[in-house]
Amino acid sequence: MSTKLSLFFSLVTVVCFSQKRVAGPADIVNPMIGTHKMGHTFPGATTPFGMVQLSPETNYTNMFVDGKYNPDAYKYCAGYQYDDKTIFGFSHTHFSGTGHADLGDFLIMPTTGKLELNPGKANEPGSGYFSNFSHENEFAKPGYYMVKLDRYNIKAELTASDRVGFHQYTFPKSESAHILLDLVYNIYNYDGKNVWTFIRVENDSTITGYRQTHGWGRTRTVYFAMQFSKPFLSYGHKKYDNSPYNGFYRRFNEEENFPEMAGKNIRAYFNFKTEENEKIQVKFALSPVSSEGALLNLKTEIPHWDFQKTRHETRDKWNKELSKITIETQKPEDEETFYTALYHTMLGPIVYEDVDGKYKGLDQNIHESDGFTNYTVFSLWDTYRALHPLFNLIQPKRNNDMIKSMLAHHDQSVHKMLPVWSHYANENWCMIGYHSISVIADAIAKNTTDVDLNRALTAGKNTSTVPYFDGLDSYMRLGYVPEDKSGNSVSKTLEFAYDDWCIAQIAKKTNNTAVYQEYLKRSENYQNVYDPTTRYMRPKLNNGKWKEPFDPLDTHGQGFIEGNALNYGFYVPHNIDLMIEMMGGKNKFAAQLDQVFSIKLDDKYIAKNEDITRDGIIGAYVHGNEPGHHIPYLYNWTGKSWKTQERVRMIMDTMYSNSIDGLCGNDDAGQMSAWYVFSALGFYPVLPGSDQYAIGSPLVKAATLHFENGKSLKIKTVNQGPKNVYVQKITLNGKEIDRDYLLHGELYDNAALTFYLSNKPKR
Amino acid sequence: MSTKLSLFFSLVTVVCFSQKRVAGPADIVNPMIGTHKMGHTFPGATTPFGMVQLSPETNYTNMFVDGKYNPDAYKYCAGYQYDDKTIFGFSHTHFSGTGHADLGDFLIMPTTGKLELNPGKANEPGSGYFSNFSHENEFAKPGYYMVKLDRYNIKAELTASDRVGFHQYTFPKSESAHILLDLVYNIYNYDGKNVWTFIRVENDSTITGYRQTHGWGRTRTVYFAMQFSKPFLSYGHKKYDNSPYNGFYRRFNEEENFPEMAGKNIRAYFNFKTEENEKIQVKFALSPVSSEGALLNLKTEIPHWDFQKTRHETRDKWNKELSKITIETQKPEDEETFYTALYHTMLGPIVYEDVDGKYKGLDQNIHESDGFTNYTVFSLWDTYRALHPLFNLIQPKRNNDMIKSMLAHHDQSVHKMLPVWSHYANENWCMIGYHSISVIADAIAKNTTDVDLNRALTAGKNTSTVPYFDGLDSYMRLGYVPEDKSGNSVSKTLEFAYDDWCIAQIAKKTNNTAVYQEYLKRSENYQNVYDPTTRYMRPKLNNGKWKEPFDPLDTHGQGFIEGNALNYGFYVPHNIDLMIEMMGGKNKFAAQLDQVFSIKLDDKYIAKNEDITRDGIIGAYVHGNEPGHHIPYLYNWTGKSWKTQERVRMIMDTMYSNSIDGLCGNDDAGQMSAWYVFSALGFYPVLPGSDQYAIGSPLVKAATLHFENGKSLKIKTVNQGPKNVYVQKITLNGKEIDRDYLLHGELYDNAALTFYLSNKPKR
Structure with a gap:
């Protein structure tokens, strides 16, 4: 921001104050x-x-x-x-x-x-x-x-x-x-x-x-x-x-x-x-x-x-929403970055009904929302990762309405599918997976939705069995999407498998053992695209052979969408331990993660993709796009949590700022900003659909989350500082916890969470 | 119809009868x-x-x-x-x-x-x-x-x-x-x-x-x-x-x-x-x-x-509707012609709402018909003449609903206009005038509608004062439409004047003297386009001068639409006596009428207009198009009713038949057929908006009209025959009536109407 502009803002702020309005985070x-x-x-x-x-x-x-x-x-x-x-x-x-x-x-x-x-x-x-x-x-x-x-x-x-x-x-x-x-x-x-x-x-x-x-x-x-x-x-x-x-x-x-x-x-x-x-x-x-x-x-x-x-x-509306998280920051500009990120998490999905509850449905007929507010603009490939999990903390009522909007979309869909990308009474089919089910499973896991579980399960089953959708017929038959039948096949296989795990979680809640087992089995399909020889996820053909030639750095024609085998191949959030074992154990895996962040990616791998620019890249880690957003947190599973802490603080420092170019890539309907909000608070939902958050390293000095139910979560840090990025100890309600994760339920219950930080890793 | 086809029909009819269904007029x-x-x-x-x-x-x-x-x-x-x-x-x-x-x-x-x-x-x-x-x-x-x-x-x-x-x-x-x-x-x-x-x-x-x-x-x-x-x-x-x-x-x-x-x-x-x-x-x-x-x-x-x-x-539905008129004919084929004409009067307007009463309005919003059935397809320049008057005899309930549909159209119109040509939630603006008001005035005159009179009057006033509609601004200022401002200006002036008379009639019923006087004055505007020198209605310019050159036979650029001064210039149905006086008195006028039917129209006047073909022409009288449909009946006003009787029988004989080309021009949403139905019964609504019918000469031997209120009208002829086209005497309920017209009220009340016919005119 230029000095001139700052001055201008200040002047206007003065004008606002002179109207005797209480300043709030919106300012x-x-x-x-x-x-x-x-x-x-x-x-x-x-x-x-x-x-x-x-x-x-x-x-x-x-x-x-x-x-x-x-x-x-x-x-x-x-x-x-x-x-x-x-x-x-x-x-x-x-x-x-x-x-x-x-x-x-x-x-x-x-x-x-x-x-x-x-x-x-x-x-x-x-x-x-x-x-x-x-x-x-x-x-x-x-x-x-x-x-x-x-x-x-x-x-x-x-x-x-x-x-x-x-x-x-x-x-x-x-x-x-x-x-x-x-x-x-x-x-x-x-x-x-x-x-x-x-x-x-x-x-x-x-x-x-x-x-x-x-x-x-x-x-x-x-x-x-x-x-x-x-x-x-x-x-x-x-x-x-x-x-x-x-x-x-x-x-x-x-x-x-x-x-x-x-x-x-x-x-x-x-x-x-x-x-x-x-x-x-x-x-x-x-x-x-x-x-x-x-x-x-x-x-x-x-x-x-x-x-x-x-x-x-x-x-006032903005102040009300933004005040759901109050923070103390190390630097004033972090406050601006944080509240702007929080602001950007509330620009979508959007209300999509008239004041009398009428809206146009996916079937092009006029419907009336019954007991919920209808929403559209679900950019789900982006937003199931962190945005909807964030809503489960600070917007549970709206998120519940969004889920009901998704189920209405399903009911109105001639395919009987939950939304892929809901777009003003249209489905634009953008990107892959059926991640609505992740959003629903996450809300069920966190007890923030009152939708009927069996209805949700049926919608998930329907969605995951539409044969003409994006290679699903082959996936159901072979256990993977064959690259020669449907491109970006590895990305699809990995994300279908994750979504299937989400369906299994819902089935478990309904005590439907048969469906639970069926989808748990499907959730293991990621194994079918892992090549132990190259030690990469890689595209397989319909005949069961790997596609040749294979370049794990190429983002085109190598089975991935907006990513490559190196940065997209770690996408097994529901079975991280097994994935690590499959990929050679914790040490080898940690070394691979190190490679992701340190490799010098040739320009030829970047120039071709408008969703990936130099601005958003650290090595081969593309923060400017979604498929790797969980990667910095994966060190937690390798016994090297300090590397997660180091990485996330570094990413917050380098990929976000309060300047006009303070976003390193498309904000993607709020997902980039939601990553920041979570990470700044010290934890992140690596596995939506579970009640766990992976622990990172908070950027804030302190924060309070004011929940809709009147309860709150107070986050404090001890010894916070720009270099003190390493977590030495965490206490929850005064008791030390010795784990890399937090549970939604324990945070959502007037919790006091304290991070003790240091400039040295705890190894 | 070919013999082969007749045979085929007969065979099918037998099939129908073999299913033991009662034959009816639909067959x-x-x-x-x-x-x-x-x-x-x-x-x-x-x-x-x-x-x-x-x-x-x-x-x-x-x-x-x-x-x-x-x-x-x-x-x-x-x-x-x-x-x-x-x-x-x-x-x-x-x-x-x-x-x-x-x-x-x-x-x-x-x-x-x-x-x-x-x-x-x-x-x-x-x-x-x-x-x-x-x-x-x-x-x-x-x-x-x-x-x-x-x-x-x-x-x-x-x-x-x-x-x-x-x-x-x-x-x-x-x-x-x-x-x-x-x-x-x-x-x-x-x-x-x-x-x-x-x-x-x-x-x-x-x-x-x-x-x-x-x-x-x-x-x-x-x-x-x-x-x-x-x-x-x-x-x-x-x-x-x-x-x-x-x-x-x-x-x-x-x-x-x-x-x-x-x-x-x-x-x-x-x-x-x-x-x-x-x-x-x-x-x-x-x-x-x-x-x-x-x-x-x-x-x-x-x-x-x-x-x-x-x-x-x-x-069964068709039999029910067609049975509203039962007839005896001179020739069997007349029965086919008559019932087919009657059939053709019931193909429009059409129901335009769902079974639950919902329909799309002219404002493109969804409405629900409240206490009526919504209709569309109002080709009013055609149908106000005889089709809607026919409905006032045999479809009064539907006609009332059509009027309510017109008023709904007015309410939804951004122009606040009644329909000109209502077309599936659109106004296509086809042809001239604002003849909805004629339909409404006719139903009011005949006591077949329960719409609020003041609402109808307001709609008529609104419609007739939209300045940008078809020369209305000049018409209101000058008393005529100037040809150099808005083409077809004489047709417009004549029809606006007639429609204004209809508005005056409604104003009279509401006891609104001011509006009655205002519109009665407007209804005299036909006088402003009469040129006593040429003794024709002719186009006038904005500067008050007649347009030159003037060709009373040309159908293009001479102030008329789909017609010329000769056959369209007699359109003053609401002031026929004054028009005749203005045009030189009864004898001169009758001679002019004779000229209409006898002149040999040069091909050049016909070729240019696709709505006028040789098939539909007698002299310069164009039965295949609407503006002259009242002309054969005008002899009644000249003391030469026998000529009306002769003409209408001749027109029925030559312009209609039971063959595939049995219509001499476009049926025009039923108007041509409605002319036939009326004329075949012996009378015609020369002035919709009044309760009078001009008497012609029935083609049928006998007929009964079964009204919706349970009453009926029985028409009989004495001495009917192909050449016995002249009416010698008419009795109504046994009493001779000595006039050229019948009243709707007297016919609508279990009346018995007998025509005594002869092969010689009663002069």
Whole structure:
């Protein structure tokens, strides 16, 4: 963060305090962290887990240029890149930290002067409606974003409730002020992505409509209701379709002041006259169901025009959520890093229902959530690892609702599958495994869910037996996924085996011994892809032979997805002891771990994969991506816990910071941040689905976790310091414990956990 | 009708009788009438006013060829042309008799042999999946259609309930039988018409999904649920899109046995093995709301697999409706013509809601009909003339529901307008005027509606004051539509003036004198487009001058739509006496009428307009189109009623018949047929919105109308005969009446009406 920016923040903070509001952890969060390079976070305004995530778009890119994939598009997964000097507007939906993208619905841009509907090109100043801006005139805090649009001298402020974005634009005096509603803009846009769009001008200040897109979500429709704080003088739109036929609408001048606009690609505008410093506000509600639902959301959540009221209510929500963990840190900047990470764990999944409980289901029918809140955006390959386990500590009620949303998804699925990647009433099938079952098993193990166990077990069994899913037919027949039948076969085999262990755990709870045994057997399938000769997990063919040639460092065509045999091959979280034995015993295994962290990976293994960059790499350990997140903790199983302690502190120090590039890779819907939150507290869920946490080395000096049930966990350190990363002793409620793990139940019960630290390993 | 076909019909009739079912008027109807040339009727299976209208498609045309409008497409407004030798399948939605088109949803085609998904071209035998067929092996009666598909030796039978099509295919023995579901096919198809389609294979015999199109209806979505009587062995689809991106679905073999198919253009198939003469049945339900709604409709309406049961139930429904008028005719074929016309009056509007009352509204939200059944397909420029007045006699309950549907449309309209052309939750704006108000005023005048009068008046006022609608702003300012501001200006002025008179009538009933006076004044606007010099209605410019040059016979650019000054200029139904006076008095006017019927219209005036063909013309009188339908009755106002009597009998004789080309023009959603039904009974509603019928000359020997309230109207003739077209005397309940009109109230009250006829005019 630049000094100038810091000063600016301080000034604004003073302003906030002068309004006599109690400061809280929300003020410590810096939403700009991760907006530089590949963090893929967004700086805009949202509530915790809110449906509306209203944030600036700093470029207007296409996913394809001249028919080829445009690698630049990847930077804009969350719409914002810190290096850009341009703002094209503010849209209402964003994924936080994902490595593939969609959304960017309903781009709003205020302008003045001659009406310009063409967005223009960032590298051609003045070529369209976009504005330049400067970070000096930009400010972001949870639930609030502000920027000055230099070209138009408009101050743009954004806040949001769960389902309603609230814009406040302070205009200069202008005879010709405009607010644009650009429905062509998409994140990961391409010609044909918009399936249909519709705008209806209900009266002189209220607009409704919807947009239907065909992107990462196959067919996704978002409805909206938009309200201006003052009537527009006139309005219109331009259509960028070339449909050969337009029914009888051609009999109208549809383009100007005609209250129904529709087509595949349209941009609308609303004209105003403004006085100097006049504020025009826009409330913009979303709905998964209908424009009627959006209007209901709008009227229910923000029935007033008091921007500050909504801003403060949202800040209060953030303070409430963020205050669930209070910390003392060694350095002030650690506090910023920690609370920003915690903030980033609450940007997904998002609420996906109207205020009356109606939502669109995976079957495209309208459902009503019965006894739960429906959520979407489950990036499960990422988030089952640490994010949902974190929810089981500090968001158990929401996590329980998420599980119910997953079961509803299963019930609505024609495949009868739990979500792989739940995406606004779509399944986008991104990545591998059926990790919903891990999330469910983890909540069952930690007693944070009230879902029917047999229902959960049935859903897990159904999901794990869909023959056409990702090599499952072969997996069920052969005990492994053959690489020649289904690529990334080792990753799949390892993760299926882990998920099967989770199913077995649920079966055990239901006392269903047959299913328990069946899935316990399946959970051993990882053994079928271990090659004792090379001592690597490696891809096997349908004929039972290993695939040749084999390069354990290559991330492509070698049986792994976004990883290689070296850094992905240790994925047997449910049978670590057996894995270590299989791989040659504790010492050999520890040496292999050392190799992971120390090997110099050739550039050729990195350049090919956009999810893996130098920034996120230590040796061959890729912290910037998920499959290895448990690896630093594996030393615990080798009798060398001090190496875990050393590594995790080193990773926290080098892979995270409070600067704009403080994330070493995609935050991946909060998983990267959840890793940090856990690790900073001193423990990590290596095996979701069990009640154990592996012990690491806390970064904080002290912390208190305030649980929803009123109980708390107090974490203290003795002799904490930058070099004192080694744990000498741990006491729980005053009694020393001599083990490498903690149990959820003992932490969740008004526990006092003290780490005694030293600058020397305890060997 | 060919002799062979007659024989075939007779044989089938015998079969029907052998099942001991009582013969009824449904057996007299010939749904093939109007399928030749420009009648635009369809021969397939439907219930009265049913949502599903399941009928064969005899070609697979495109609306545009090489970027130009394909005039051949016009023939296929209802999907079927009698001259064709080919059948491409059976689709579930059709407009009856319209002069512009859409629909053709969900084309089903049974085939055998090698799977062929390309439809092929009718002029290239064997080029695709289509079959040849022969009329000898074809049979159609209300609610039932049968044809042999010669190429595949498959007997196809169709029947329907209100919301469910029921197919029965009798296959030969085949190892490779298929049932295709072609979602690419559209009536008036063009590239880009399909916005999105979705198919979901729920289990081994149930399919759901939807199709969204952008055609005459701007965005129209129809949901479906499909059930096979036996499980298919396998299935698949092919996609004809070239989308650059398909999310992560590419990880599957989506094309075969993958239960979610989606895209803009897809054709699916389901594979079977069949024994000789094995029947495979398909139930296919529609819904305006959701696939869930379609499944509900399917299960509720046809919970069984008894094809004959549904066929007979539907025939019973038709018999019940058609029996509302019993007739004795002079010739047997008149009976066929009459009942087929009556049948054609009940193919639209159609029920547009699920069995639970849910429907999609014009605002694209889901509504629930409250105390009425919701209807769509209001082709009002056609149907306000005689079809809705006919409903006020024999379908008052349905007509009342239609009015409530119109008011719901108004409430959901962002323009706050009653429907112009209501089209599956869309307004397609086809043709001119705001004739919903005529339908409402007519029902109020005839006391057949219970809608709130003030609500109706408000809707009428709202509709008639939308400034951007079709020249209304100028009309309100100047008292006429200026041709240079809005084309077809005379037609618009005349029809707005008539509609305004209807609004005045409603205002009168509410005792709202101010509105009554205001609209009575507006209803005189026809005077503003009468040019006493030329003695024609003619187009006036914004500056108050007549448009030059003026050709009263030209149908283009002369202020009229689908008509000219000669045949459209007499449209002042609400002030006929004043119009006649304005035009020079009774004698001059009668002479002008004579001229209409006797002038030899040059070909150049006809060729340009596809709605007007030689078949439908007598002089310059175009019976094949609507604007002149009242003209033959106008002689009544000139003291020359005998000429009305002569003309209407002549028109019935020459413009209608029981042959396949028995309609002289588009049936226009039943208006042409309604004209015939009224005229055959001896009277006609020249002025909908009043309680008067103009007296003509009955074609029937006798008739009884059985009203819904249990009362009846008995019509008798004395001395009826082909040449005895002149009315000498009329008695009502035994008392002679000396006037040219009848009142609705007197007919609707167990009346006995006797026409004494002669071969000589009563002068």
